[in-house]
Amino acid sequence: xxxxxxxxxxxxxxxxxxxxxxxxxxxxxxxxxxxxxxxxxxxxxxxxxxxxxxxxxxxxxxxxxxxxxxxxxxxxxxxxxxxxxxxxxxxxxxxxxxxxxxxxxxxxxxxxxxxxxxxxxxxxxxxxxxxxxxxxxxxxxxxxxxxxxxxxxxxxxxxxxxxxxxxxxxxxxxxxxxxxxxxxxxxxxxxx
Numbered sequence: 393x394x395x396x397x398x399x400x401x402x403x404x405x406x407x408x409x410x411x412x413x414x415x416x417x418x419x420x421x422x423x424x425x426x427x428x429x430x431x432x433x434x435x436x437x438x439x440x441x442x443x444x445x446x447x448x449x450x451x452x453x454x455x456x457x458x459x460x461x462x463x464x465x466x467x468x469x470x471x472x473x474x475x476x477x478x479x480x481x482x483x484x485x486x487x488x489x490x491x492x493x494x495x496x497x498x499x500x501x502x503x504x505x506x507x508x509x510x511x512x513x514x515x516x517x518x519x520x521x522x523x524x525x526x527x528x529x530x531x532x533x534x535x536x537x538x539x540x541x542x543x544x545x546x547x548x549x550x551x552x553x554x555x556x557x558x559x560x561x562x563x564x565x566x567x568x569x570x571x572x573x574x575x576x577x578x579x580x581x582x583x584x
Contacts, residue, residue: 396516397432397578398507398539399476400525401443403547404571405429405465414453416464422546424572426472431575433475435582438516441465441479442506442523442533449488458483478513480506501525502532502562507539524574527552531562542577546570 402408405425413419432439441462447453462479469475482501488494499505511518523534524542526549534541543564545553553567568574 393515393517394436394438396438396440396510396514396521398440398442398510398521398523398534398537399429399571400501400523400527400530401441401465401479401481403526403549404524404530404544405441405469408547412447412452413461414447414457416460419461419464419468421465421468421472422571424570426469426474428571428575429469429474429476430472431579435579437521437578438514439476440506440510441476441481442501442510442530443479443481444485444501444529445481445483446485446488446500448483449485449490449493451488451490455483478510480509482506501527501529502536504533504537507533507537522578524571525549528556528560528562531560531564534564535562540565542566542568542574544568544570544574 399405407420429439445458448455458481482499483493484497484500486496518538521539523539526544526547531541531543541564566577
């Protein structure tokens with residue numbers, strides 16, 4: 393049975409130093425992102441992007457904008473011979489102002505709605521799969537779904553790690569610099 397790698401988007405695959413990404417031209421892949429995802433493709437992993445996009449609920453951008461940004465992500469990765477099998481996103485936030493997205497929803501990480509959607513559409517071995525992200529909500533998603541978890545210190549990860557590491561209930565299995573190092577770690581773990 394196949395294995396899967398779930399990836400957070402902003403701060404893991406692409407830079408997010410300017411807050412919400414609300415138009416395609418604001419999406420900038422990390423220089424190592426396509427190569428790292430290409431390695432996962434070559435190792436036979438399914439690759440899923442799972443991303444909270446609460447900006448929809450807050451009215452900062454629309455669903456159509458998220459779709460356009462994700463299309464750019466797919467196209468930019470393809471230039472580096474990398475592909476994702478599916479992108480799942482959660483436009484929900486309970487403090488949002490735009491209906492119907494201003495509710496608590498299982499799709500919002502650390503909830504596992506996006507994981508359940510992946511399981512409905514694809515067959516993969518959960519115990520042999522991974523979640524990689526730069527927020528403790530990503531790690532919570534991974535833990536709640538039964539995945540091995542890798543926390544990256546790129547994006548908001550460094551601040552998240554320094555500010556919240558003693559407060560979170562979610563402890564990652566591994567902590568690394570960025571997606572490139574995370575994929576090298578997976579390569580090593582796969583050899584064992």
